[in-house]
Amino acid sequence: MTFDLKGKTALVTGGSAGIGKGIAKALAGAGAQVMITSRKAEKCEAAIAEIGGESDFITSHIGILEEAERVVDATLERFGSVDILVNNAATNPWAGPMIDCDVPRLDKTYEVNLRAPLQWTQTAWTKWMQENGGSIINIASVGGFATSEALGVYCMFKDALMHMTRQLAAEMGPKVRVNCIAPGLIKTDFAKVLWDGPRGKQIADMLPLGRLGEPEDIGEAALYLAAGASWMTGNTLTIDGGELIRITGEPPIEE
Ligand SMILES: NC(=O)c1ccc[n+]([C@@H]2O[C@H](COP(=O)([O-])OP(=O)(O)OC[C@H]3O[C@@H](n4cnc5c(N)ncnc54)[C@H](OP(=O)(O)O)[C@@H]3O)[C@@H](O)[C@H]2O)c1
Numbered sequence: 001m002t003f004d005l006k007g008k009t010a011l012v013t014g015g016s017a018g019i020g021k022g023i024a025k026a027l028a029g030a031g032a033q034v035m036i037t038s039r040k041a042e043k044c045e046a047a048i049a050e051i052g053g054e055s056d057f058i059t060s061h062i063g064i065l066e067e068a069e070r071v072v073d074a075t076l077e078r079f080g081s082v083d084i085l086v087n088n089a090a091t092n093p094w095a096g097p098m099i100d101c102d103v104p105r106l107d108k109t110y111e112v113n114l115r116a117p118l119q120w121t122q123t124a125w126t127k128w129m130q131e132n133g134g135s136i137i138n139i140a141s142v143g144g145f146a147t148s149e150a151l152g153v154y155c156m157f158k159d160a161l162m163h164m165t166r167q168l169a170a171e172m173g174p175k176v177r178v179n180c181i182a183p184g185l186i187k188t189d190f191a192k193v194l195w196d197g198p199r200g201k202q203i204a205d206m207l208p209l210g211r212l213g214e215p216e217d218i219g220e221a222a223l224y225l226a227a228g229a230s231w232m233t234g235n236t237l238t239i240d241g242g243e244l245i246r247i248t249g250e251p252p253i254e255e
Pocket of ligand 1: 187
């Protein structure tokens with residue numbers, strides 16, 4: 001299967017670094033016009049030089065309510081369509097037990113990681129996709145399938161994002177497909193505390209595929225969801241090097 005996105009426009013939140021940049025590169029590589037957005041102009045400028053093709057940026061904080069409309073309008077003006085929306089940017093202001101999370105940090109996680117993907121999807125739908133069709137890709141996490149010592153609040157909203165994917169897919173078909181990716185540990189700045197140093201090698205050694213993920217691994221999956229996957233909606237692709245299916249240290253079975 002060859003993936004061809006010529007004539008299509010993708011809008012990627014958090015496209016200036018890490019996984020978002022990996023996705024933007026993959027989509028641009030298949031011929032899409034790509035608009036990236038993040039808060040810092042210098043990061044965006046450097047990223048579009050790397051992404052290449054027909055790419056551009058608009059700085060934006062996705063948690064601010066008015067931003068979705070401004071960015072979708074600017075993308076329509078610049079490229080003429082919004083065929084693919086990748087809800088990728090996220091935050092994690094609290095590392096600790098959920099039971100101790102204060103309201104400002106709970107609200108911030110909700111606003112950026114859950115409310116923004118819904119609101120940006122609503123805006124893309126109203127302004128383009130309802131009439132012209134399209135594809136939404138949400139970036140969740142394998143953390144959404146499990147409990148966690150320090151990332152419980154983050155993981156709760158990632159699980160909710162997977163459910164939002166199912167709900168919106170049911171509502172937005174047949175014109176719009178809505179899918180999700182649940183990455184495992186990917187070597188980006190966001191997750192550096194989890195993979196930097198000896199811990200990274202220890203985790204890699206536990207994985208069936210023997211290495212940590214790179215942003216390009218998620219870029220490939222996003223390209224499939226955007227340009228292939230024509231009979232797939234409401235689903236989550238787990239891209240984790242086998243983390244979820246690895247054999248854990250259960251006691252041996254007695255003969
Ligand atoms: N890395 C992993 O191991 C991993 C695993 C599972 C899931 N994920 C998910 O993958 C996605 C990307 O993570 P990453 O690891 O690539 O992170 P990253 O390397 O820190 O990149 C995050 C990007 O989002 C932008 N951003 C952050 N907050 C923003 C905001 N409020 N508004 C607009 N842009 C914002 C950042 O740019 P600015 O600073 O310029 O805003 C940057 O472009 C997230 O949804 C994350 O939860 C990551």
